[in-house]
Amino acid sequence: MALTIGIVGLPNAGKSTLFNALTKNDVLAANYPFATIEPNVGVVGVPDDRLPRLAEVFGSAKQLPATVEFVDIAGIVRGASEGEGLGNKFLSHIRESAAICQVTRVFRDEDVTHVDGEVNPQSDISTIQTELILADLQTVEKAIPRLEKEAKGNKDLAPVVAAAKEALAHLEAGTPVIDTDLDTALLRELSLLTAKPFIYVFNCDADELADEDLKQQMRDLVAPAEAIFLDAKFESELVELGDEDEAREMLAEMGVTEPGLDVLARVGFDTLGLQTYLTAGPKETRAWTIKKNATAPEAAGVIHTDFQKGFIKAEIVSFDDLMEHGTMQKAKEAGKVRMEGKDYVMADGDVVEFRFNV
Numbered sequence: 591m592a593l594t595i596g597i598v599g600l601p602n603a604g605k606s607t608l609f610n611a612l613t614k615n616d617v618l619a620a621n622y623p624f625a626t627i628e629p630n631v632g633v634v635g636v637p638d639d640r641l642p643r644l645a646e647v648f649g650s651a652k653q654l655p656a657t658v659e660f661v662d663i664a665g666i667v668r669g670a671s672e673g674e675g676l677g678n679k680f681l682s683h684i685r686e687s688a689a690i691c692q693v694t695r696v697f698r699d700e701d702v703t704h705v706d707g708e709v710n711p712q713s714d715i716s717t718i719q720t721e722l723i724l725a726d727l728q729t730v731e732k733a734i735p736r737l738e739k740e741a742k743g744n745k746d747l748a749p750v751v752a753a754a755k756e757a758l759a760h761l762e763a764g765t766p767v768i769d770t771d772l773d774t775a776l777l778r779e780l781s782l783l784t785a786k787p788f789i790y791v792f793n794c795d796a797d798e799l800a801d802e803d804l805k806q807q808m809r810d811l812v813a814p815a816e817a818i819f820l821d822a823k824f825e826s827e828l829v830e831l832g833d834e835d836e837a838r839e840m841l842a843e844m845g846v847t848e849p850g851l852d853v854l855a856r857v858g859f860d861t862l863g864l865q866t867y868l869t870a871g872p873k874e875t876r877a878w879t880i881k882k883n884a885t886a887p888e889a890a891g892v893i894h895t896d897f898q899k900g901f902i903k904a905e906i907v908s909f910d911d912l913m914e915h916g917t918m919q920k921a922k923e924a925g926k927v928r929m930e931g932k933d934y935v936m937a938d939g940d941v942v943e944f945r946f947n948v
């Protein structure tokens with residue numbers, strides 16, 4: 591299963607606007623030249639300023655960033671857990687996502703109606719949380735009798751039953767599973783919605799983006815989850831503009847140093863528990879995606895399964911060491927290029943060449 595981030599939010603929160611901005615980029619064509627991507631999946635490049643620097647050292651013709659996938663999930667409404675709106679279809683889509691990005695409306699615009707008649711981020715967040723909790727309650731209540739039955743024939747399941755009962759108690763008290771100290775690995779089979787990591791996107795207007803007090807209030811509302819502030823409408827207009835330098839200039843005028851979409855891609859990637867390693871040569875400089883703590887053969891397998899099967903060694907230099915010495919040759923002379931074996935745990939920013947047998 592691809593590690594995707596599901597975008598949820600109340601109607602008119604700005605999900606489609608954000609999703610459109612996310613999908614209108616050229617990463618898709620570069621990274622997935624032959625693949626068909628579902629229309630509700632947006633593939634976004636993870637900004638990485640190491641790539642142009644590495645490409646310069648190796649004279650690479652192309653640069654390919656790591657990517658993160660967002661799935662546009664139809665709007666959630668109060669009662670979704672009871673089948674309101676798109677109800678169950680919505681819930682099954684969200685179940686398949688590894689993390690959830692909730693778009694919350696902060697912008698005020700008389701012309702854009704709010705389902706509850708007023709803009710109130712706190713109440714919107716709690717509406718969605720309640721629906722997810724209710725959906726999980728149904729899942730857990732249904733699962734417990736089955737798990738109890740299975741546990742009679744299999745002692746190993748006892749901790750799972752205990753965890754499910756504990757989850758039930760937390761959910762009944764209105765607490766999302768991720769906010770408890772429950773070992774969610776035990777409950778993986780249930781794909782609980784509130785066990786997934788959350789990212790909050792606060793969709794603001796220009797004045798709100800400059801209002802530090804307001805932003806701090808929103809951060810406090812969702813901590814320890816990540817809060818990202820952006821103006822989805824403005825970001826989508828910037829993407830339409832198609833001129834990155836001009837877009838950055840316009841953002842800078844608003845006091846924004848990095849496009850919100852870039853921040854979202856970075857935070858999303860990190861929330862999914864992913865990291866990158868780098869390969870470089872005349873053809874391309876590329877960031878590859880691996881799970882944090884992946885070993886060298888697992889990393890090789892991301893390029894090709896044959897690389898993993900026939901893995902011998904990995905020649906590795908850290909990005910910082912390479913930059914300090916300027917070229918591979920000089921880094922080698924300084925003893926900074928290492929040969930690592932199959933137990934090596936990859937570090938973020940390792941620049942790698944794999945040796946393998948096929």
Ligand SMILES: Nc1ncnc2c1ncn2[C@@H]1O[C@H](COP(=O)(O)OP(=O)(O)OP(=O)(O)O)[C@@H](O)[C@H]1O
Nearest residue numbers: 601602603604605606607665697702794821822823
């Ligand atoms: N930051 C913003 N400032 C002002 N208007 C915005 C902003 N973001 C989105 N909008 C406007 O709000 C309206 C609703 O946005 P959008 O259609 O993206 O919402 P949605 O969450 O996808 O809604 P639905 O779930 O009903 O499809 C649109 O007219 C959009 O242009």
